[in-house]
Protein backbone atom coordinates (compact mmCIF):
# COMPACT_ATOMS: atom_id res chain seq x y z
CA UNK A 1 0.00 0.00 0.00
CA UNK A 2 1.42 3.35 -1.02
CA UNK A 3 1.41 5.93 1.71
CA UNK A 4 1.88 9.70 1.64
CA UNK A 5 5.38 11.01 1.13
CA UNK A 6 7.64 11.16 4.15
CA UNK A 7 7.16 14.45 5.86
CA UNK A 8 9.99 16.91 5.60
CA UNK A 9 12.49 17.29 8.40
CA UNK A 10 10.78 16.25 11.59
CA UNK A 11 10.95 18.85 14.33
CA UNK A 12 13.62 18.11 16.88
CA UNK A 13 13.75 20.39 19.93
CA UNK A 14 16.70 22.74 19.92
CA UNK A 15 17.94 21.15 23.14
CA UNK A 16 18.28 17.85 21.29
CA UNK A 17 15.74 16.03 23.46
CA UNK A 18 13.14 13.87 21.80
CA UNK A 19 9.77 12.67 22.96
CA UNK A 20 9.82 9.74 25.34
CA UNK A 21 10.14 6.54 23.34
CA UNK A 22 11.27 8.30 20.16
CA UNK A 23 14.87 7.70 19.19
CA UNK A 24 17.14 10.59 18.38
CA UNK A 25 17.32 11.71 14.78
CA UNK A 26 20.77 10.99 13.38
CA UNK A 27 20.48 12.05 9.76
CA UNK A 28 17.88 13.80 7.65
CA UNK A 29 17.50 14.66 4.03
CA UNK A 30 15.03 17.50 3.49
CA UNK A 31 13.39 18.16 0.13
CA UNK A 32 16.42 16.93 -1.76
CA UNK A 33 16.41 17.76 -5.42
CA UNK A 34 19.08 16.63 -7.86
CA UNK A 35 19.33 17.43 -11.55
CA UNK A 36 22.13 16.35 -13.82
CA UNK A 37 23.03 18.34 -16.92
CA UNK A 38 21.24 21.45 -18.09
CA UNK A 39 19.13 22.91 -20.88
CA UNK A 40 17.47 20.36 -23.12
CA UNK A 41 19.62 17.59 -21.67
CA UNK A 42 18.63 18.21 -18.05
CA UNK A 43 17.79 15.08 -16.10
CA UNK A 44 15.58 15.44 -13.03
CA UNK A 45 16.57 12.53 -10.78
CA UNK A 46 15.40 13.58 -7.32
CA UNK A 47 12.56 16.09 -7.18
CA UNK A 48 11.59 16.25 -3.50
CA UNK A 49 13.20 13.42 -1.54
CA UNK A 50 12.92 13.61 2.24
CA UNK A 51 13.84 11.07 4.86
CA UNK A 52 14.64 10.93 8.54
CA UNK A 53 16.90 8.25 10.04
CA UNK A 54 16.62 7.63 13.77
CA UNK A 55 19.36 6.11 15.88
CA UNK A 56 19.59 2.35 15.49
CA UNK A 57 17.22 2.06 12.53
CA UNK A 58 17.97 -0.17 9.57
CA UNK A 59 16.11 1.22 6.57
CA UNK A 60 15.94 -0.16 3.04
CA UNK A 61 15.47 1.80 -0.19
CA UNK A 62 13.96 -0.29 -2.94
CA UNK A 63 13.49 1.20 -6.40
CA UNK A 64 14.12 0.27 -10.03
CA UNK A 65 17.43 0.80 -11.72
CA UNK A 66 17.92 4.47 -12.58
CA UNK A 67 15.44 5.71 -9.97
CA UNK A 68 18.17 7.61 -8.11
CA UNK A 69 19.19 5.38 -5.19
CA UNK A 70 22.93 5.92 -5.64
CA UNK A 71 22.35 9.61 -6.26
CA UNK A 72 20.48 9.90 -2.96
CA UNK A 73 23.12 8.00 -0.99
CA UNK A 74 25.88 10.17 -2.50
CA UNK A 75 24.05 13.32 -1.38
CA UNK A 76 23.59 11.97 2.15
CA UNK A 77 27.30 11.10 2.36
CA UNK A 78 28.34 14.53 1.02
CA UNK A 79 29.98 12.84 -1.95
CA UNK A 80 27.86 15.11 -4.17
CA UNK A 81 25.81 18.24 -3.57
CA UNK A 82 22.06 18.58 -4.08
CA UNK A 83 20.60 21.02 -6.60
CA UNK A 84 18.50 22.17 -3.67
CA UNK A 85 17.50 20.83 -0.27
CA UNK A 86 19.56 20.08 2.79
CA UNK A 87 21.19 17.11 4.50
CA UNK A 88 21.37 17.32 8.28
CA UNK A 89 23.68 15.23 10.44
CA UNK A 90 23.17 15.48 14.20
CA UNK A 91 20.83 18.42 13.47
CA UNK A 92 23.49 20.40 11.64
CA UNK A 93 23.22 21.17 7.92
CA UNK A 94 26.31 19.54 6.41
CA UNK A 95 26.57 22.31 3.82
CA UNK A 96 27.54 24.70 6.63
CA UNK A 97 30.73 22.71 7.26
CA UNK A 98 34.00 24.08 5.94
CA UNK A 99 36.22 21.77 3.86
CA UNK A 100 38.01 20.34 6.90
CA UNK A 101 34.77 19.58 8.72
CA UNK A 102 33.30 18.09 5.55
CA UNK A 103 36.30 15.79 5.13
CA UNK A 104 35.92 14.73 8.77
CA UNK A 105 32.20 14.10 8.19
CA UNK A 106 32.96 11.87 5.20
CA UNK A 107 35.75 10.05 7.01
CA UNK A 108 34.31 9.62 10.50
CA UNK A 109 30.55 10.14 10.58
CA UNK A 110 29.49 8.05 7.61
CA UNK A 111 30.65 4.65 6.42
CA UNK A 112 29.97 4.23 2.71
CA UNK A 113 29.65 0.94 0.87
CA UNK A 114 29.98 1.65 -2.84
CA UNK A 115 27.79 -0.08 -5.41
CA UNK A 116 30.98 -1.46 -6.97
CA UNK A 117 33.15 -1.88 -3.94
CA UNK A 118 36.04 0.10 -5.43
CA UNK A 119 38.84 -1.72 -3.63
CA UNK A 120 42.38 -1.17 -4.83
CA UNK A 121 43.07 -4.58 -6.45
CA UNK A 122 46.86 -4.51 -6.09
CA UNK A 123 46.80 -3.59 -2.40
CA UNK A 124 46.28 -6.18 0.32
CA UNK A 125 43.02 -6.52 2.19
CA UNK A 126 44.71 -4.95 5.22
CA UNK A 127 46.03 -1.99 3.22
CA UNK A 128 42.60 -1.40 1.67
CA UNK A 129 40.89 -1.34 5.05
CA UNK A 130 43.61 0.83 6.61
CA UNK A 131 43.32 3.45 3.84
CA UNK A 132 40.65 5.68 5.49
CA UNK A 133 42.69 5.70 8.71
CA UNK A 134 45.89 6.62 6.88
CA UNK A 135 44.05 9.35 4.95
CA UNK A 136 43.00 10.96 8.21
CA UNK A 137 46.57 10.83 9.50
CA UNK A 138 46.56 7.83 11.82
CA UNK A 139 49.88 6.21 12.60
CA UNK A 140 50.77 3.45 10.08
CA UNK A 141 51.21 0.64 12.62
CA UNK A 142 48.00 1.37 14.49
CA UNK A 143 46.07 1.74 11.21
CA UNK A 144 47.23 -1.69 10.04
CA UNK A 145 46.43 -3.17 13.45
CA UNK A 146 42.92 -1.71 13.39
CA UNK A 147 42.44 -2.94 9.82
CA UNK A 148 43.39 -6.50 10.84
CA UNK A 149 40.98 -6.32 13.76
CA UNK A 150 38.17 -5.32 11.40
CA UNK A 151 39.08 -8.02 8.89
CA UNK A 152 38.80 -10.56 11.69
CA UNK A 153 35.42 -9.09 12.61
CA UNK A 154 34.12 -9.68 9.08
CA UNK A 155 35.53 -13.24 9.07
CA UNK A 156 38.63 -12.66 6.94
CA UNK A 157 41.46 -13.12 9.42
CA UNK A 158 42.89 -15.77 7.06
CA UNK A 159 42.96 -13.35 4.10
CA UNK A 160 44.55 -10.23 5.58
CA UNK A 161 47.67 -10.36 3.37
CA UNK A 162 45.93 -11.34 0.13
CA UNK A 163 45.68 -8.71 -2.56
CA UNK A 164 42.09 -7.52 -2.98
CA UNK A 165 42.10 -8.58 -6.64
CA UNK A 166 42.75 -12.18 -5.58
CA UNK A 167 39.68 -12.41 -3.35
CA UNK A 168 36.24 -13.77 -4.26
CA UNK A 169 33.29 -11.41 -4.75
CA UNK A 170 31.90 -12.17 -1.30
CA UNK A 171 35.32 -11.72 0.32
CA UNK A 172 35.84 -8.43 -1.49
CA UNK A 173 32.50 -7.19 -0.21
CA UNK A 174 33.56 -8.12 3.34
CA UNK A 175 36.76 -6.13 2.87
CA UNK A 176 34.65 -3.20 1.65
CA UNK A 177 32.44 -3.49 4.75
CA UNK A 178 35.50 -3.46 7.01
CA UNK A 179 36.83 -0.42 5.16
CA UNK A 180 33.48 1.37 5.52
CA UNK A 181 33.35 0.80 9.26
CA UNK A 182 37.01 1.00 10.32
CA UNK A 183 36.74 4.70 11.18
CA UNK A 184 33.91 4.06 13.64
CA UNK A 185 31.06 5.89 11.85
CA UNK A 186 27.59 6.18 13.36
CA UNK A 187 25.81 5.89 9.99
CA UNK A 188 26.28 3.20 7.35
CA UNK A 189 25.12 3.99 3.83
CA UNK A 190 25.21 0.83 1.73
CA UNK A 191 24.61 0.98 -2.02
CA UNK A 192 23.48 -2.43 -3.28
CA UNK A 193 25.77 -4.31 -0.89
CA UNK A 194 24.63 -7.68 -2.23
CA UNK A 195 23.99 -6.71 -5.84
CA UNK A 196 26.85 -8.65 -7.40
CA UNK A 197 26.57 -11.75 -5.18
CA UNK A 198 24.80 -15.07 -5.59
CA UNK A 199 21.90 -15.78 -3.27
CA UNK A 200 23.92 -17.63 -0.64
CA UNK A 201 26.63 -14.96 -0.46
CA UNK A 202 24.00 -12.22 -0.51
CA UNK A 203 22.36 -13.63 2.60
CA UNK A 204 25.72 -14.12 4.32
CA UNK A 205 26.75 -10.52 3.63
CA UNK A 206 23.36 -9.18 4.69
CA UNK A 207 23.49 -11.16 7.94
CA UNK A 208 26.97 -9.77 8.56
CA UNK A 209 25.62 -6.24 8.03
CA UNK A 210 22.75 -6.96 10.43
CA UNK A 211 25.18 -8.19 13.09
CA UNK A 212 27.54 -5.23 12.70
CA UNK A 213 24.58 -2.84 12.67
CA UNK A 214 23.43 -4.26 15.99
CA UNK A 215 26.75 -4.73 17.76
CA UNK A 216 28.16 -1.33 16.75
CA UNK A 217 24.95 0.63 17.35
CA UNK A 218 24.80 1.80 13.74
CA UNK A 219 22.06 3.60 11.88
CA UNK A 220 21.91 2.03 8.43
CA UNK A 221 20.37 2.89 5.08
CA UNK A 222 20.61 0.16 2.46
CA UNK A 223 19.74 0.47 -1.21
CA UNK A 224 18.81 -2.92 -2.60
CA UNK A 225 16.89 -4.68 -5.33
CA UNK A 226 16.49 -7.71 -3.08
CA UNK A 227 12.98 -7.57 -1.62
CA UNK A 228 13.55 -10.46 0.77
CA UNK A 229 16.51 -8.65 2.31
CA UNK A 230 14.63 -5.35 2.37
CA UNK A 231 11.80 -7.04 4.27
CA UNK A 232 14.27 -7.79 7.09
CA UNK A 233 14.86 -4.06 7.64
CA UNK A 234 12.89 -1.95 10.12
CA UNK A 235 11.18 -0.12 7.28
CA UNK A 236 11.27 0.19 3.52
CA UNK A 237 11.29 3.31 1.39
CA UNK A 238 10.48 3.37 -2.29
CA UNK A 239 11.80 6.01 -4.67
CA UNK A 240 9.30 7.00 -7.35
CA UNK A 241 9.60 9.99 -9.66
CA UNK A 242 12.26 11.46 -7.42
CA UNK A 243 10.19 11.25 -4.21
CA UNK A 244 10.65 8.83 -1.30
CA UNK A 245 7.59 6.98 -0.06
CA UNK A 246 7.08 4.49 2.72
CA UNK A 247 6.44 1.04 1.28
CA UNK A 248 5.00 -2.11 2.77
CA UNK A 249 6.99 -5.30 2.21
CA UNK A 250 3.84 -7.20 1.22
CA UNK A 251 2.90 -4.66 -1.48
CA UNK A 252 6.39 -4.76 -2.91
CA UNK A 253 6.32 -8.54 -2.99
CA UNK A 254 3.16 -8.50 -5.08
CA UNK A 255 4.88 -6.21 -7.60
CA UNK A 256 7.84 -8.56 -8.03
CA UNK A 257 7.90 -10.84 -11.10
CA UNK A 258 5.87 -13.92 -10.19
CA UNK A 259 4.25 -11.98 -7.36
CA UNK A 260 6.69 -13.12 -4.71
CA UNK A 261 9.44 -11.44 -2.79
CA UNK A 262 12.84 -12.30 -4.17
Ligand SMILES: Nc1ncnc2c1ncn2[C@@H]1O[C@H](COP(=O)(O)OP(=O)(O)OP(=O)(O)O)[C@@H](O)[C@H]1O
Nearest residue numbers: 036037043045064065066067068069070071072115
Ligand atom coordinates in the same frame (compact mmCIF):
# COMPACT_ATOMS: atom_id res chain seq x y z
N1 LIG B 1 27.06 12.01 -12.75
C1 LIG B 1 25.97 11.86 -13.49
N2 LIG B 1 25.75 12.61 -14.59
C2 LIG B 1 24.65 12.48 -15.33
N3 LIG B 1 23.65 11.61 -15.07
C3 LIG B 1 23.81 10.81 -13.98
C4 LIG B 1 24.97 10.90 -13.14
N4 LIG B 1 24.83 10.01 -12.14
C5 LIG B 1 23.65 9.38 -12.34
N5 LIG B 1 23.04 9.88 -13.43
C6 LIG B 1 21.73 9.48 -13.96
O1 LIG B 1 20.79 9.62 -12.90
C7 LIG B 1 19.84 8.58 -12.91
C8 LIG B 1 19.84 7.91 -11.55
O2 LIG B 1 21.08 7.22 -11.40
P1 LIG B 1 21.42 6.39 -10.09
O3 LIG B 1 22.75 5.80 -10.31
O4 LIG B 1 21.23 7.26 -8.91
O5 LIG B 1 20.26 5.28 -10.12
P2 LIG B 1 20.11 3.96 -9.23
O6 LIG B 1 18.72 3.95 -8.69
O7 LIG B 1 21.22 3.90 -8.25
O8 LIG B 1 20.26 2.82 -10.32
P3 LIG B 1 20.88 1.33 -10.16
O9 LIG B 1 19.84 0.50 -9.44
O10 LIG B 1 21.05 0.88 -11.60
O11 LIG B 1 22.17 1.42 -9.43
C9 LIG B 1 20.22 7.66 -14.04
O12 LIG B 1 19.41 7.96 -15.17
C10 LIG B 1 21.68 8.01 -14.33
O13 LIG B 1 22.00 7.82 -15.68
Ligand SMILES: [Mg+2]
Nearest residue numbers: 069070115191
Ligand atom coordinates in the same frame (compact mmCIF):
# COMPACT_ATOMS: atom_id res chain seq x y z
MG1 LIG C 1 22.80 2.63 -7.99
